[in-house]
Amino acid sequence: MNFNHTEERRMIGDALGSWLRNEYDLDARQRAMDEKAGFSHKAWRELGELGIIGALVSDTHGGFGGQGYDIALVFEELGRALSVEPWLASGLMASRILGECGDPGGLLSDVLSGETVVALAHGEPGSGYDPRWVETTATADGAGFRLNGSKAVALNADTATRLIVSARTSGAVDDAHGVTLFVVDAASPGVKVRGYATIDGLRAAEVELTDVSVEASALIGEKDGGLGAVENALAAATLAVCSESIGIMEVALEVTVEYLKTREQFGKPIGSFQALQHRMVDVATAIEQSRSLVIKAASVFEEEASTRDAALSAAKHYIGVAGRLVGEEAIQMHGGIGMAKATPINHYVKRLIMIDHLFGDTDYHLERYAALSR
Amino acid sequence: MNFNHTEERRMIGDALGSWLRNEYDLDARQRAMDEKAGFSHKAWRELGELGIIGALVSDTHGGFGGQGYDIALVFEELGRALSVEPWLASGLMASRILGECGDPGGLLSDVLSGETVVALAHGEPGSGYDPRWVETTATADGAGFRLNGSKAVALNADTATRLIVSARTSGAVDDAHGVTLFVVDAASPGVKVRGYATIDGLRAAEVELTDVSVEASALIGEKDGGLGAVENALAAATLAVCSESIGIMEVALEVTVEYLKTREQFGKPIGSFQALQHRMVDVATAIEQSRSLVIKAASVFEEEASTRDAALSAAKHYIGVAGRLVGEEAIQMHGGIGMAKATPINHYVKRLIMIDHLFGDTDYHLERYAALSR
């Protein structure tokens, strides 16, 4: 029993942590958000060079990490800094799918170095959080395929040069079987990408596919068998945002406790008021419990999917609840100043709450947990 | 808009309240519980003479009240005193069924005077909170019927001389149609009654019916059409226990606030600690909201069943949650002394919590409300 990371992982974590502390304060983050891509290409490449993106992918797939603990370690640090770079889209999901399904276009090394951004376009306007629901179709067209459909809130799809698009090649709209993955050039005719900022500082896009022709070589993995790789990528992403939440919640706790110690009202620090003290203990407790569930999820991340997914759902459900508690209490305890955009806490809270809207919300994961644990 | 009861109702409430305050403290209650019946026949008859039981039944059915506000008023007072007399079983449910279905045996006037106790035996071991689930059968047997089945947790059925038994004369086990009501002499051959105390101070019984023969005249209301009367009686009982909860919660609040003012720790009244203050405000708020929902439910009690039941479910759901909050906080704030049976609060809390187990718990009513309000 040992809750310390391995030496090697600690080095990665330290490297990332000190880079972020030195190079990536909230002002730098805002400058990154103000770039056209909504993130800093420079930061992205530098972190790629530091090997951080590679740490998210296993050595058999071109990286040198990729285990649950690697993801947890990296994303907790990212959470502390609120990095807006395309970690989830390109660094984690696209890279893991390319690693798992094969990488005919030879994209992976550029993805891991931060040179190329690839995005996953899987969720759809009608899918909610159900990964099986794929209305987009791929119909055979000579040796290749023709894609039609809509993809929703695809992270960083507005900047990605390539999209990994899921489409149905057989089966009913919610069958696990029959989903196929394609690598699509974002500049292909028929691809319409509408990018926008998200309220928590990232970028995403709606992607319309109208008779988009792709060659047979664009198909990655097995025909009809692409959903597994998507679910694996979503599992990694779920662990990632849970870990990111831990980093965010820790900062929220630290900043709020600090505020409680320094802000005076009625002639004493407001942190001396017992009602606030007890609520902060509840907040701290929720964070400790969240951390425990993320450790658990990371520890079984390499086990079979049902074990992995039950632990992930436990963590994501719990963090949906805990994140709301932590975020709302952080603002409430800050009072008016917590409402001001210039106060750092509000950026943390926005991201923390919006994580509930990624990869299944607290209700979705409670239901999934209940089903998996019966 | 007027939140005062009518003069006439106020008189009933005052009569009941002062009788209870003079005659029915917790010691008297304990003595009543220690009687064989688990309640005081004397008290029951005296309150019958005062007209309180009659106030629960409409004038067309032999009483002189019976509206939602009457039930609310009477049971709130009963809650304040934790009366263990057979209010729900005989005074409310049996009397209203007899009033609604006809009273061939001429029982009602004795029920309303407190002379006779009649109990409803409807719920079954397998029914949970679903009033439609009736496995007990009544098969035609000459001019009469033969009853077979088991009835569960029938309030006061151990003392009642007559039971109103629901049994299926047609239809599937959960059909609304096909339930028939019979008045059964508790001493009939084949009726086995196993009485017991309930944890909140009442009495109930399991009732086994084995080839119990009843004459045709024992059938009340319409054959196959008895469920409506049961549902109406359960609606009245639901309003009753919600109102009873209001009385209980008010006492719990008063007693706890008083304790907080007088109990000193660390050199000051514990009620001066802000964490406890804020929690007591939450408790008081939950009580105010509960009261509002009970007023609402009483106000629409005479309207059509779907309107009535939505309001009742809103109240019963909310009170299931609020009752738990109020009860658990009352004990917690009392600390160790709240755990002692000799401290009044614990009797209030036991009844308050166990009301969640009568006529549908908080989950059942939330689900019913959601279904009725869509």
Next chain:
Amino acid sequence: MDLSFTAQELEFRDEVRDYLRANLPRHLSEKNRKGLRLDKEDYEEWHDILRKKGWLAVSWPTEHGGPGWNVVQKYIFDVECGLANAPRVVPFGFNMLGPVLLKYGSEAQKNYYLPRILSGEDWWCQGYSEPGAGSDLAGLRTSAVRHDDHYVVNGQKTWTTLGQHANKIFCLVRTNPDVKKQEGISFMLLDMTDPGISVNPIVTIDGGAEINEVFIDNVEVPVADLVGEENKGWTYAKYLLTHERTGIANIGHATAQFESMKRIVNAQTRAGKPLLDDPYFAGRLAKLEIELEAMRITNLRMVAAAAETGAPGPESSILKVLGAKIRQEITDVARRAVGPYALPYIPEAFDLDFDDPVGPDDAAPIAASYFNFRKFSIFGGSDEIQKNIYAKMGLGL
């Protein structure tokens, strides 16, 4: 016991309802219904309409241009305006300063200022909170030093809602630093056009900018603009804060907001199934609807009591907390309802004529509203302050 309004009250409600149906411009109600932002012109347009009808300064007596309504009428008007998604009347002049002047102002102040409030010539904002005095309002530091016939005021106010539109600000200022803090405060009327006053917007968590910091640098205030007596400002401030608390839960707006949310919820499907088939979601919605209905009755009970006794009791603190919580919960359920489509933040979508939405109809402002609505449990006396008050006044702790 009778939860319904009297025939007279119902007649009044119908009159208000009919009036709103005929006179509330659709572009204003649509903005409110969708949770979009209102600009100065929007408020003024609505003020103009109500002024014509004589319903603008609802708590003023008829001789000053108010409608002379009783507690129940004012409540009904509030609720109906909320239900109709009418803009709120900007309260600082009409419902805050007005009543203070009516009760404590000099004849000269009443005669000068009240007509200017009513006409819209003066747009007032509130100078209460300071960076160091939030919940502890009496800890304020803005100072006013008397020189002959005027005071010289220096300090900073903050959280000044809609201060960017105002030409006047009423301020609490410290006129005596040497006594118990509540006893050295005065209530003054300042001119925002004075060069010594500058206003900085505070961009809020949702990206909006309707609150401000106000810097006051050597502003001369004539003694005639002191309200009531020097050093008695705390009394007037408390009067202002507890005045007309029957509307504090915003039940009308909360109900309208709930209906808007329900409309969004009803339109959602997830993986082919109506969202309301999800029992967890249906449960969330049902709980909220129940809590809202409870609050409506709780509010009616308070109105009935206030109509009998003339003043709302300490339970107005409970209603403040409940009202804030419910409005926040509505935004929470709304953000859950739209799932991943809570994420897009498209500033243009806050304009009424934006016609190229991403995701479900009306989804655009939902997450922003969720964050913005955190303010309800902070401003106007935070939840914590309300609970302190109720513990003392309501429970005797």
Next chain:
Amino acid sequence: MDLSFTAQELEFRDEVRDYLRANLPRHLSEKNRKGLRLDKEDYEEWHDILRKKGWLAVSWPTEHGGPGWNVVQKYIFDVECGLANAPRVVPFGFNMLGPVLLKYGSEAQKNYYLPRILSGEDWWCQGYSEPGAGSDLAGLRTSAVRHDDHYVVNGQKTWTTLGQHANKIFCLVRTNPDVKKQEGISFMLLDMTDPGISVNPIVTIDGGAEINEVFIDNVEVPVADLVGEENKGWTYAKYLLTHERTGIANIGHATAQFESMKRIVNAQTRAGKPLLDDPYFAGRLAKLEIELEAMRITNLRMVAAAAETGAPGPESSILKVLGAKIRQEITDVARRAVGPYALPYIPEAFDLDFDDPVGPDDAAPIAASYFNFRKFSIFGGSDEIQKNIYAKMGLGL
């Protein structure tokens, strides 16, 4: 990072598990599993069994008859005993007084008392709380006045768990009323057979009677039975309360209790449908299982930290609160599971050989447990005290 135990630790766990399987009498584990009440003989039977194995005084060093285990071993033993539904070892002698004597007792006290604890000759109970000193433990008033070679003790203790079985009581008493309250307290050993001591049972909310009031009337205590120094008792009391806090969440018992509850839940149908088909119920159960698993890991993290640093940090307060809450929640879900059958209260059903149950198997004690378990957030430092501690020690507030 590695959540699993080492091979050695696993071997130890298996040893404990095998031992419990072979030696824990079924009538004891059944009583625990069903939530029934244990009598004195039950505890003594279990003590006897563990004593033979040398596993009774687990926190004592080997020279005094303890097993010499490290933090992890003690934790594993705790958990396994809980999972096996073993009775708890009555802690007052073995896990409370023992460690205090080992650290602060005189050689004579150690030599005299420790063997008698271990042998069962002395059954100790705890004289800490008083009617006027609950959360404010240091406010105690029981006085001890020195006369030559003895003290005369007068006062009252309360919430004395299992005091009815004890022949000895360790007490905090006031030896100096004139100093800061923590500085005038001493720690003394009293003989319950002294005629000046009387014990009254307190019937609790669930109808049980395992706690007591203890009246102390002019009891003479030899100076030899003062532990450590006069007026330093508060130090020893705090040591006792914070000693061995790694087991404070009772994770083993909580897990066993959860499993028992789940077995009941799985057996329930309502109107023909499995109870777990009800999504609200399934959600309740799932939430609790998640919280329990989180607590298990949180506890492991604390054990690992304690193994590194030698002592648990302030997070033991969090675990105390969590452990209480989870055990309470389990009883809450259990009572919901049996629906109306939570109501019957049949005193005989608390006996293991009662064979005529009403309602579902194992339903009888469920509601009583729900009420009885309210004690977990009160005794041993209430939730409020734990939160005060963590706010100060954990958060620095």
